[in-house]
Amino acid sequence: MYSDFSRHHIDDPGQIPFDAAAYSKFKFGDGDIARAFGQELGRHFVELHGDALLAEENIVFVPSPYHAIPTASNALSLFFRDEVNRFLFRHQRKSLLQSKIHRYKTYTVDYGNLDFEERMRLISSDTYHLDKHFLEGRMVLFIDDIKITGSHEQIIRQQLEREEIKGRFVFVYYAQLMNKAIPPNFENYLNYFAVKDRSDLVTIINEDNFIMNTRIIKYILKSDPVDLMAFIHALREERLPEMVNYAIGNNYHLMEDYQHNLMLITNHINYGN
Known part of the structure; x- marks a missing residue:
């Protein structure tokens, strides 16, 4: 079973519902902003889905795919994890288990400038590895910073289905582009909003x-x-x-x-x- 969750919805590029300058700095490694965003995402997720978390015995937390170098969203994910774990602690429940999507191929093009088809062609050649036996039958939270076209989510879903992994899978985002009339390169507008030189x-x-x-x-x-x-x-x-x-x-x-x-x-x- 699949579902997704996002803290912020982007419908109008002129009315971004979060601090675009802070988001840009986060993408380039500002740890304080990663903490603030991750905690905000965790608090909001717990507020709306706390009962679902408490109904599960074992919940697995999975950051966005990487090989050796973590993505910016990985930092946000770790602070999200800590926020959710504090909620589970208060209710005397098990803390989140952690897994990883191993990604063995990388590329040098700027992903934020690509449209959906270009993104799918690029990442479809990636080699992803999921721990089937660890994820099987569990609630799994896949964490990422933003959903623009959904290409990464689609690749992960395909991998889950290819390996016939059963469970409850929730894709959790800090923000999601809802208006499909906004071109995907809007992602780079956000990425470089505060990083000009x-x-x-x-x-x-x-x-x-x-x-x-x-x-x-x-x-x-x-x-x-x-x-x-x-x-x-x-x-x-x-x-x-x-x-x-x-x-x-x-x-x-x-x-x-x-x-x-x-x-x-x-x-x-x-x-x-």
Whole structure:
């Protein structure tokens, strides 16, 4: 059985029902905003579906798919989990179980600029892995930040059906685009609402609350080499090794679009010497 839930509905691009600037900063790693959004989503979900949670013995929480580098929505998901767990604690119920959708393929194009068909063609070639035996027969909460075309949800549903996994599956979003007349590239309008240039990004990354994610790493690795060197010199020293470790873990060193800049960064920090 499938259902979905979203905290905010977007019907008019001129009347966004949440702080668009905050959302943009969240997508580029602002941890304080990820916490605020995740807690808001968790509180609202509990308010409307608390009885359903209490009716279940075992509930599984699943962030959006990734391999080695978490997505921005993963940070929001963890704060959502903590909020729901506090509700379960107050009612002396088991905390959420946690699983992961392993994603073994990545790409360098900007997903937020694609329409539904382009998104489906791109992610249909991904290799996803779900833990069938862990999910079977349980209530499963798939958490993501925004639903624009529903392509990721469709891929996950197809995977569940292909593997014949039975359960109660709820797709939970912070926001959902309801008006299909709004083009899908509206997603990038939101993503870059408050991040217009390198200085905006550096400010976010150098904050103590920053949480590394795949969007940040892709953005920097696809920068013009001149801009990249400016990034390198502007960032806090500890950010670069963290970025390199994540990039290698995601096999970005094997992707032509990223190889040159990744080597420049590793040479700068003398990584591995």
